[in-house]
Amino acid sequence: MNRFQISISAHRIVKIKPGVVFNIIEIITMKTCQHFCATDTLKRKGCCCYKSVIAGILFNWTRLSKVTSSNKMIEIKAPPGLVTQRLDNLYTCMKEKKFTDVTIVVKNKRIFAHMVVLAGCSKFFAENKDNLSATFSNFEIPVIEAILEYCYTGITRIEDKYLEKFKDLAKKLQISLITVDQMKYLEYCHLLDVLESIDIIVENFKTVHTQSCFLNFPAESLAEVLKSEKLNVSTEDILTALKTWVDSDAKNRRNQLADLLSLVKLPSISNELIITKLLDFCNTYPESNDFFKRVILSIASGCQSPIYKEENTNGDKIAIIGDSNSSTANIIEVYDGKHNSWTISKDFKFLKSDFASVLANDWILIIGGYAISEKVCYIDLKTGQKHTLRSLYQGRYNFQAVAIHGESSTDVYAIGGYGNDILRSVERWNSGSKNWERVAPMLKAAYFHSASVINNTIYVAGGRSRQNGNETSTNELQVYWPETNSWSYRAPMIQRRERHSSVVIKGKMYVGGGFIWDTKTLLDGVESYDPNTNMWTSYCTLPNPAEGISLCYFRKKLLCIGGNNQSSFNNQTNVWEYDEISEKWNALKSLNKSRVRSNAIVIPNDSII
CATH class of the missing domain: 3.30.710.10 (Potassium Channel Kv1.1; Chain A)
Structure with a gap:
């Protein structure tokens, strides 16, 4: 509802x-x-x-x-x-x-x-x-x-x-309603119990922190605001607000600054902010030196990487794999970027529909799939042969799998999906041990979501969840931190969506297309998420509304492959390339077979598949 x-x-x-x-x-x-x-x-x-x-x-x-x-x-x-x-x-x-x-x-x-x-x-x-x-x-x-x-x-x-x-x-009845335009409410916020209004302050922080009443907030309430995972403002705004708040009563508040700064999330700090805002804090309030040191040590130890290194696309080929239709799910097509052509690979009859696939070194792992399969195998890109791996603990389909590459091994995560019900569970496979293990479950069960990795952190966006007993599309962003085996919420997407796709480009996650279950609406918007600012921005519009597309970053361009723009009987073969300068989509060679909810994987040039 x-x-x-x-x-x-x-x-x-x-x-x-x-x-x-x-x-x-x-x-x-x-x-x-x-x-x-x-x-x-x-x-x-x-x-x-x-x-x-x-x-x-x-x-x-x-x-x-x-x-x-x-x-x-x-x-x-x-x-x-x-x-x-x-x-x-x-x-x-x-x-x-x-x-x-x-x-x-x-x-x-x-x-x-x-x-x-x-x-x-x-x-x-x-x-x-x-x-x-x-x-x-x-x-x-x-x-x-x-x-x-x-x-x-x-x-x-x-x-x-x-x-x-x-x-x-x-x-x-002449009853007054508070609306977005009636911001005079903020002038009276000191008359309310501030602890009762944390959600309102979080949702309107960009406006609230510029009002005079903000200077009267108690430190405990400000701490609750900073702890909120729904705080969707830039770190620069947060640091500006904190300094303004302390400056208004420096004698009594400077001793609380260190505790409040400790609540500012390190992934939101960039080099530019360290040089400007944090140095400004240190010069004015020595109490912030410990926080400044913690940020520097964090960067030095590799816990965060404000300067993003562009992904290595590692070749001129794309493997499009999987489908919601069992008749085409067992067929893999390979795109040759040099010749703008698609070729059909051999028929992998063992592949079923709605599985997840992910590149792990020289392997493409094929995980789960329809009818709640727990089976796992891989295709060796050096030989083109299929091999079986240990099964999942929990069979699942319509879920996501991502890989985090370490120095000596690769971890693959199978996240959420549908089993006997909507799943919260997450499992991790290690390329060294070849075993699966259960890790911390998502905060909210979901399927038809997307998942991407930025700086060894997993970002799970949207999907379909259950609310008040009814299934509904969500805009929530759930983030998994492998170092602590924990999840947290970050700023929600602008648009609720499921059956969409996501891809990482230069340290930002791009989410596009999809479907809203409860209104039966197809989506054409693409929005980007910057983990440094914890903010979403509208990026562009797809050539047409579609769900089940595959977004891919290939040869420094955003590609949109396949999808469904009307019904399960109108799956697309279209392949589009986005030109950021002209802000237009250009058509590339179409697929041989239509695809929906497949996965586009950039593979090495010498791959055998």
């Missing part, structure tokens, strides 16, 4: 305006009841409105914090999150039909609520407070329920097909 969240950001999360909270409190604290019951204060204590308020705001007085005093008045401040807790209590009362005093009728269904809450959020209800019943015949029940949830909690989720109706109803 595709759901929308209304938000101040592109992710559309609705947060209640501070003014709404205070409108509710203003009504609650009126000395004489201007609500819907008798004005006598003794009678007022027995009205349903009063009971609902009491039910919503009761809390344990022992949790009170930050008591300050002046000459005659004592100010008592509630602990963080208490306002949200009060609203949640009221919402629970509404769902359990406790102390309700207004009835909303929609589609022959009655929904009960508290007028005190609705009047605090909606001018419509505030101006019609004597009318304890309202009928909305032109709106669906999910729309009404979403509006009520928003009024009570300040956040709601709604299916995209109801979004416009939701906005129409909000306008009719």
Whole structure:
């Protein structure tokens, strides 16, 4: 189910305006009841409105914090999150039909609520407070329920097909929504519990860190922001924000700088930033010297490589291998770049559909495949012969395999895919031991994803996962760090996608084409990911929307091979080469056989296959 969240950001999360909270409190604290019951204060204590308020705001007085005093008045401040807790209590009362005093009728269904809450959020209800019943015949029940949830909690989720109706109803009821253009919200962020707003700060960090309210963030909240894997801004922005934050109160904050700098991820540091931003830190705040040294040592030890070395394409041939169709999956075609020609290799009858393939030294490993196969073999490019290897622990298909080449051996990873269900599991094969072993599983199970290797780190992009019981295409980027056998999230792709392809060019990952399962949409966009900045950028558009394409970096050009642009019966033989200067795709010699969800592998010139 595709759901929308209304938000101040592109992710559309609705947060209640501070003014709404205070409108509710203003009504609650009126000395004489201007609500819907008798004005006598003794009678007022027995009205349903009063009971609902009491039910919503009761809390344990022992949790009170930050008591300050002046000459005659004592100010008592509630602990963080208490306002949200009060609203949640009221919402629970509404769902359990406790102390309700207004009835909303929609589609022959009655929904009960508290007028005190609705009047605090909606001018419509505030101006019609004597009318304890309202009928909305032109709106669906999910729309009404979403509006009520928003009024009570300040956040709601709604299916995209109801979004416009939701906005129409909000306008009719004169309920204010936070949108992307209403950035004045940031000016009031100090009125909210900052810990409750971490997601909003992360999503809007590029704007937030330029606002005056950013200077009031506590160090603990800033640390939570820096820890977030969804922080999609450049390292330069992060370092600029940190220095601005420290400069605003250097006396009290400089001792916290080292801890905050330690949360900046080293893969995001480049040489230029080290020379400029970090030296600036060191000159101003010696407390950052340890972090500066850690970065230098990391580079010297090879843990990261800001200066990327271009891949060795190692020849003028491409082997296109695999297919989702079993009738062509056993046929390998080889492209000769010098003569712009394709030749069909011999028929490898042992090959099935939907397997993964990867180059490991002079071998092409063939792993798994349809009907949850756990078999593994390889084609020796020196002899052209097929040999069997030890099987996977878990049979899988529609997964990805990548290789990390070391000085003495090569590790091959089989990642995710489909078995008896969507898989999180990952297995590693070593060319020295010839054995498979299980390693840390992905954070989220996925199949139809892509996987690429940059500087010995594996980047798994998109795919199809399960959310709320339904399968859906995702834009998540999961990253595996072999040194620590651990996974983490990095910035998500711009576009959700599955059945796409990815390739690494000059230290960046390019992801293109694909399909959105829940909307049945074919994609033509190509976007690039820079691990140094943890940011995605739109790169170009494919000649036509297609899923199951194979992207390949060959002779310093991006190639797009095969794919499917309509249905499983319209697989393509097209081969395109992208000219970055003219920003155009040029057609190369077409395949002999159509291909979808195959793998394009650059192989040595003298390969026998």
